[in-house]
Amino acid sequence: MSDFNILSGHWNELQHDAELIRRHVFIQEQNIPENEEWDDQDAISLHFVVYDQNQAIATARLLENNSIGRVAVLKSHRGLGIGKILMLNIIQQAAKEQRTALKLSAQVHAIPFYAGLGFAVQDGTEHLDCGIPHIDMTFSLKSA
Template sequence: MIVEVAKTEDQIQEVFHIRKTVFVVEQQVPLEEEIDEYENDSTHFVLYEDNKAVGAGRFRILDGVGKVERVCILKSTRGKGAGRELMLAIEEYAKRQPLSQLKLNAQTYAIPFYEGLGYQVTSEEFLDAGIPHKTMKKTI
């Protein structure tokens, strides 16, 4: 698996296709909530397996903290370590900014995954697009 910063228009379209498949189709998040006003201010990542785009995520800096967002893997690739590969690549990118802390809003079912990467829950549960989440942070 290879993770790349999405730089070309084709790569950006791959990112949006994956996000729409996972969030809009699978999880029923309204498209207008999934594609938002922060797209142009974010660095987008695309994960490839056998030259096929299978994962995506985005990163931006908010108040001096790196914010990891929209992390998703196509259903056919889940359970193969793809999410971990994607997160590690985003974290390496963040370290070069330089930043000392990352945060993300995790869907509650994914909390154990992020805990395995060293993130800690820092908030009560809240709804985002009708889905339960908790904020998590990690010092890098």
């Protein structure tokens, strides 16, 4: 795991690599329409990209409203703990910024992953986002 490196920065710095990962995971694998993947939040979010040596392999963004979104790991690197490393880095950054809580809309199949990090299902109501079942989850930074 020592070859993994995480960079955080603005969209204009990390756009190329974050876009590449999101295009593979969301648009190609999950068939999310291109016009639903890109939004105005990219320009104002803090982005994170994980690198395996020089290859971008995972990404996520932290929005101003304390939401974590667009969490994606390339298929070739899933199951190696990279998502956990990425999420812990985002939680650490949020704590450094003195945010008190985080939220995300998890794809239903990923609930156990986020629960293992300390996120809790908010009200249990599923909703569709781009045709994929999601559920809202929260994380308290007060106890982290």
